[in-house]
Amino acid sequence: MRRAVLLCGLCLAGCAVGPTYRAPPPGAPQLREAPAPAGASTPLPARWWQLFNDADLDRLVEAALAHNTDLRQAAADLQRARAALSEARAGRWPADQLSAAYSRERISPTATGVPLGPAGGGPITTDLYTAGLDMAYEADLFGGVTRSIQAARADAQAAQATLDAARVSVAAETASAYSSACGFAAQTAVARETAELQGRTFDLTRRAFGSGRGTARDVAEAQVLVDQAQAQVATFEGERRAALYALAVLTGDPPETVDGAADRCTTPPTTAAPIPVGDGRALLARRPDVRAAERTLAARVADIGVATAQLYPSITLAGTVTVGAPRLGDLGRSRALGYTVGPAISWSFPFNGAARARVRESRANAQAALAAFDGSLLRALQETERALARLNAAEAREASLGRAAAAASQAADISDRRFRSGSDSFLQLLVAQRERADARAALAQAQADRAGAQISVFKALGGGWEQAPAVVSPPLPAAGHQGGR
Numbered sequence: 001m002r003r004a005v006l007l008c009g010l011c012l013a014g015c016a017v018g019p020t021y022r023a024p025p026p027g028a029p030q031l032r033e034a035p036a037p038a039g040a041s042t043p044l045p046a047r048w049w050q051l052f053n054d055a056d057l058d059r060l061v062e063a064a065l066a067h068n069t070d071l072r073q074a075a076a077d078l079q080r081a082r083a084a085l086s087e088a089r090a091g092r093w094p095a096d097q098l099s100a101a102y103s104r105e106r107i108s109p110t111a112t113g114v115p116l117g118p119a120g121g122g123p124i125t126t127d128l129y130t131a132g133l134d135m136a137y138e139a140d141l142f143g144g145v146t147r148s149i150q151a152a153r154a155d156a157q158a159a160q161a162t163l164d165a166a167r168v169s170v171a172a173e174t175a176s177a178y179s180s181a182c183g184f185a186a187q188t189a190v191a192r193e194t195a196e197l198q199g200r201t202f203d204l205t206r207r208a209f210g211s212g213r214g215t216a217r218d219v220a221e222a223q224v225l226v227d228q229a230q231a232q233v234a235t236f237e238g239e240r241r242a243a244l245y246a247l248a249v250l251t252g253d254p255p256e257t258v259d260g261a262a263d264r265c266t267t268p269p270t271t272a273a274p275i276p277v278g279d280g281r282a283l284l285a286r287r288p289d290v291r292a293a294e295r296t297l298a299a300r301v302a303d304i305g306v307a308t309a310q311l312y313p314s315i316t317l318a319g320t321v322t323v324g325a326p327r328l329g330d331l332g333r334s335r336a337l338g339y340t341v342g343p344a345i346s347w348s349f350p351f352n353g354a355a356r357a358r359v360r361e362s363r364a365n366a367q368a369a370l371a372a373f374d375g376s377l378l379r380a381l382q383e384t385e386r387a388l389a390r391l392n393a394a395e396a397r398e399a400s401l402g403r404a405a406a407a408a409s410q411a412a413d414i415s416d417r418r419f420r421s422g423s424d425s426f427l428q429l430l431v432a433q434r435e436r437a438d439a440r441a442a443l444a445q446a447q448a449d450r451a452g453a454q455i456s457v458f459k460a461l462g463g464g465w466e467q468a469p470a471v472v473s474p475p476l477p478a479a480g481h482q483g484g485r
Contacts, residue, residue, distance in 0.1 A: 016142070016143025016146045016147055016305055016309075017142045017143055017147075017305055017308040017309050017311075017312070018143070018147055018301075018302070018304040018305025018306070018307075018308040018309070019301055019304055019305070021150070021297075021298045021301040021302060023294060023298070024294070024373070026281060026284065026285065027280070027281070027284065027377070028279070028280060028281045029280035029281075029284070029381055030279070030280055031277060031279065031280050031283070031381070031384060031385065031388070032385060033384075033385050033388035033389050033392065034277040034278075034279070034388060035274055035275075035277060042276035042278075043276060043278060043282070044276050044277075044278060044282075044286070044458075044461050044463045045276075045463070046463065046464070046466040046467040047061075047464065047467060048171075048458045048461075048463045048464055049061045049171060049175050049458075049464070051271045051272075051273065051275075052175075052269035052270065052271055053269075053271075053272065054269045056178070056259075056261035056262065056265070057175060057178050057269055059261075060174055060178055060247065060251060060259065060262065061171050061174050061175060061464075062469060063251040063252070064170050064171065064173075064174040064250045064251045064252070065167055065170060065171060065468045065469050065471075066252075066469045066470070066471060066472045067251060067252030067253075067471075067472055068170045068250060068251070068252055068471075069252060070166055070169075070170060071163070071166050071167060071170055071471045072471055072472075072473050074159075074162055074163040074166040074471075075163055075471040075473060076473070077159050077162065077163070078156070078159040078160055078162075078163050080159075081152075081155050081156040081158075081159035081160075082156050082159075084152050084155065084156070085149070085152040085153055085155070085156045087152075088145075088148045088149045088151075088152035088153075089149055089152075091138075091140075091145040091148060091149070092140070092145060092149075093137075094135045094136060094137040095135070095136050095137070096133065096134065096135045096136075097133070097134045097135075098131075098132070098133055099130075099131065099132045099133075099134070100130065100131045100132075101129075101130050101131075102127070102128070102129050102130075103127075103128050103130075104125070104126070104127050104128075105125070105126050105127075105128065106123050106124070106125045106126075107123060107124045107125075107126075108123050126326055127326045127327070128324060128325075128326060129324065129325055129326070129327070129328050129331060130322060130323065130324040131322070131323050131324075131331065132320060132321060132322040132323070133320070133321045133322075134318075134319075134320045135318070135319050135320075136316050136317070136318040136319075137316065137317045137318075138314055138315070138316045138317075139314075139315045139316070139317065141312070141314070141315060142308075142309040142312045143305055143309055144305070144306055144309030144310065144314075146305075147302045147303070147304075147305030147306045147309065148302070148306050150298070150299075150302040150305075151299045151300075151302035151303050151306060152299075154295045154296070154298035154299035154302060155295070155296070155299045157291075157295040157298075158291075158292045158293075158295035158296045158299060159292075161288045161289070161291040161292035161295060162288070162289075162292045163465075163471075164288035164291075164465035164468075165287075165288040165289045165292060165462075165465070167288075167464055167465040167468045168288060168459060168462055168463065168464050168465055169459065170250065171459075171464040171465075171468075172455055172456070172458060172459035172464070173246075173250055174247065174250045174251065175269075175455045175458075176452060176455050177243050177244075177246045177247040177250060178243075178247055178262055178265070178269070179268050179269055179448070179451040179452060179455060180239070180240075180243040180448070180452070181240055181243040181244050181247060181262050181263075181265060182262075182265035182266060182267055182268045182269065182448075182451075183268040183444070183445075183447065183448025183451060183452075184236050184237070184239045184240035184243060184448070185240050185265060185266045186266050186267060186268065186444040186447065186448070187236045187441065187444045187445060187448065188233060188236040188237050188240060189266060189444075190437060190440045190441040190444050191229065191232045191233040191236050191441065192233050193437050193440070194229045194232070194434065194437040194438070194441060195226065195229035195230050195232075195233055197229075197430060197433050197434045197437055198222070198225045198226045198228075198229040198434070199226050199229075200430060201222055201225070201226075201427075201430045201434070202219075202222040202223060202225070202226045204426060204427060204430065205218050205219050205222040206219050206222070244258045244259070244262055244263060245258070247259060247262055267447075268447050268448050268450075268451035269451055270447075270450070270451060270454070271454060275391075275454065275457055275458070275461075277384075277388065277457070277461065278461070280381065283380060283381070283384055283461060283462065284377060284380060284381075286461065286462045286463060287376075287380045287461075287462035288462060288465055289376055289379075289380070289462070290373075290376045290377060290380055290462075292376075293369070293372050293373040293375075293376035294373055296369050296372065296373070297366070297369040297370055297372070297373045299369075300362070300365045300366040300368075300369040301366050301369075303362045303365060303366070304359065304362040304363055304366055306362070307355070307358040307359045307361070307362040308359050308362075310348065310355050310358065311355050311356065311359070312347070313345055313346065313347035314345070314346055314347070315343055315344070315345050316343065316344045316345075316346065317342075317343050317344075318340075318341070318342065318343075318344055319339065319340065319341040319342075320339060320340045320341075321337070321338075321339045322337075322338045322339065323336045323337055323338070324336055324338065380460075380462070383459075383460040384457075384460040384461065386460075387453065387456040387457040387459070387460040388457060388460075390453045390456065391450070391453040391454060391456070391457050393453075394446070394449045394450040394452075394453040395450055395453075397446050397449070397450075398443070398446040398447055398449075398450045401439070401442050401443045401446045402443055402446075404439050404442070404443070405436070405439040405440050405442070405443040407439075408432075408435050408436040408438075408439035408440075409436050409439070409440075411432050411435065411436070412429075412432040412433050412435070412436040414432075415428060415429050415431075415432035415433075416429060416432075416433075
């Protein structure tokens with residue numbers, strides 16, 4: 001019998017039931033909106049935010065990557081997944097348990113059923129000291145342990161990719177908050193200039209009405225324009241402060257801890273060179289969310305093998321060594337030693353179909369993971385194409401509005417010279433200056449939109465996690481000795 005069990009174990013060792021995972025072949029999709037050929041030849045840098053050439057932005061992104069609370073949570077999830085992998089690997093080793101006990105027992109003569117002698121008898125009192133070691137090893141005949149290790153390893157790799165994806169998002173959100181603060185500051189300055197011009201127009205209109213020229217309606221309309229301009233100043237200033245508060249939280253600080261450099265920024269960042277987009281294959285290989293979906297798919301396929309292995313019997317080699325004696329000094333003697341050793345076969349025969357239902361459930365989970373993986377590929381391409389299309393439109397809009405602002409500024413300068421020479425009225429000068437302010441406001445909005453579109457492209461490209469600093473997690477708020485590691 002022992003030889004048969006050993007032969008069976010040797011024949012089935014390393015045999016793992018369930019499907020063996022094969023990673024889907026990488027595709028080579030084309031990016032329709034990608035600039036060519038310069039945009040496809042240069043790889044995306046690991047720290048893409050440095051392309052903006054803004055030292056304050058670099059500092060803020062690095063701080064966010066180290067202290068952001070979402071990244072701390074993702075890092076903790078990775079530690080938990082790695083601990084689960086260590087636990088799964090422990091299944092390859094025997095399970096052991098040490099025990100020790102002392103008992104004092106008193107047995108009444110009447111409880112034993114033995115008749116008492118003529119002299120009578122009293123209760124029997126005994127002491128018993130015991131110690132034991134139990135060990136059990138389950139032979140991985142059908143690969144249940146192997147598949148569980150594969151699943152745990154893939155889950156840990158998916159957790160790492162999820163952390164990297166969170167880094168991409170945090171870097172992009174930090175750059176976006178900084179850019180928004182700078183952009184709203186620029187729009188606030190232009191809105192203040194517009195409000196000042198509207199105020200001068202209102203004063204001129206009111207004086208004209210007082211001298212008998214114009215109507216009360218003209219004064220009311222001028223007052224409306226003043227109030228609207230002042231309301232726009234308040235709106236832009238409020239959005240600027242909101243962006244500063246969001247930036248503080250992204251870097252792991254309280255909202256009131258506003259960064260001084262970001263508070264002083266008045267120009268949205270811009271890249272001096274075209275964004276290196278690359279091709280579709282490099283995009284899919286770089287995006288951590290695609291990698292996380294692929295590793296999750298691998299884990300769910302391995303789960304099918306774990307569930308399938310439960311359909312088959314398991315063989316456990318168990319052994320127990322015990323020592324027992326009424327006195328501590330007798331525990332070391334040979335007569336105190338006892339042991340049991342031998343194999344055990346167990347099989348939860350699937351009479352009620354629960355085990356087979358778990359296999360079907362695992363297959364359904366794998367199918368869902370496959371759909372999620374395919375969806376991640378499509379979303380990666382969609383996000384990149386949309387971001388590139390919006391960036392192209394934003395750059396074209398900024399260029400057009402830049403030319404319009406230059407023309408409006410030139411017209412205002414001409415009107416100023418004509419006013420000084422007496423050819424234009426003061427009202428004509430104010431109209432030209434207001435048109436210049438409107439053109440500047442539109443250009444400031446376009447610059448902010450272009451900066452946001454650039455950051456969206458960088459986020460869609462999936463960079464920023466390769467050389468990210470380690471996440472800094474503070475110690476737990478607990479006192480006293482902490483067991484384990």
